[in-house]
Amino acid sequence: MWDALVIETHTLPNVAIVGRPNVGKSALFNRLIGRKIAIVHDQPGITRDRLSATCTRGERPFTLWDTGGIFGAGERDLTQQVQHAAESALRDSNLLLFVLDGKEGLSSVDEELARMLRKSQKPVVLVINKIDTEKHDPLAVEFDSLGFEKIISVSAEHDRGISQLLDAIELQLPSPAEIDHPTLVGRGRGEGASNVEYPIAIAIVGRPNVGKSSLINSIVCGDRAIVSELPGTTRDAIDIAFQRDGRQFVFIDTAGIRRRGKVSSSAEVFSVMRAERSIRRADLCILVIDLSMGVTAQDKRIAGLIQKGRKPAIVVLNKWDLVKPRRGEKQSARELIEETRSRIFFLDYVPVLITSASTGENVDRLFAMIQKVQHAARKHIGTGVLNRLMRQAFEANPPPLVKGRRLKLFYATQPRNGGSQSAEGALK
Known part of the structure; x- marks a missing residue:
């Protein structure tokens, strides 16, 4: 069953959900999309990368972006990266949904964000979330002081006010002639679809902090996935569309898969489950292993998940730049590949590539390997x-x-x- 993203030749407008942490952005994202994609949790900062999916609930479909919560000044490095990713979504969007917590009321961070959004000169719909019943409606009055014309009260959790929000979004969307970017528009083979190309869906899997997001950033030449020295930075499975030599790819950047005893929070449990689900829906898996640490028991467990899912695969031995200075280059590379094959002997037919995501070494060779493996996987045995x-x-x-x-x-x-x-x- 095909579960890769479908890319149409026409374009859709981009709508970004923005706001400070824990105001219900991911819950609103899931509600508008109609299925649970973003992880919803009461711990602030769960959404760290920006997610995208297509909203088709209204008359006009659009691409919806869920961004990490934008914090005030003075936060630590990871928070600054989250804010950078959210600000990047602002630049790429045609319409902004500014989400606020109606029960908590207006905060100084909300006011700081409002000033930033006004400077963007993008159309903004103010979305007052957590207005669960009519008795909560008066709570929204406080937000009039922000000076935005369009204000909609909703409850993402209870589906209240969502129809009115969709109407407001459609009124603010630009015409197709005003949009000049390609967009992801759906999943599945969609009967009757025309002018569509089915990309190769590739799940990037591995333990936390082995360089999965760095590898994707090196491939797409941009900071689409957040990179941090903190293990467990990527919590959602992020679909990132990419085109090379006329071929469409969708890279699924997954949360690092830890040993079950080391999963420290319920949010991380959801992330691991989503990573395992990403393996199931991928056409091909790339298992990233940290060369500086060698093949661990957890690497072998993840390789076992790939084998269990009957997926074509490539093993990428990352962080070659850290290992190469300590060893002879050519002989060492051959030895490392053979050692890896012996450790994951049940995947001995899988090609192995040594790379450095941080320097870009050998990353270009990955595409030829992907094409070769896909061709072999689709080969019909008489x-x-x-x-x-x-x-x-x-x-x-x-x-x-x-x-x-x-x-x-x-x-x-x-x-x-x-x-x-x-x-x-x-x-x-």
């Missing part, structure tokens, strides 16, 4: 070849008796597009 192979396997390893009778192989065939396992892997 029925005659498959039956001969199965007969040889039965003769070499006869199956056990069942109720005193030997099992017989009558026929074997490979359905077209019936599986994701690499053809080379199937023949091993």
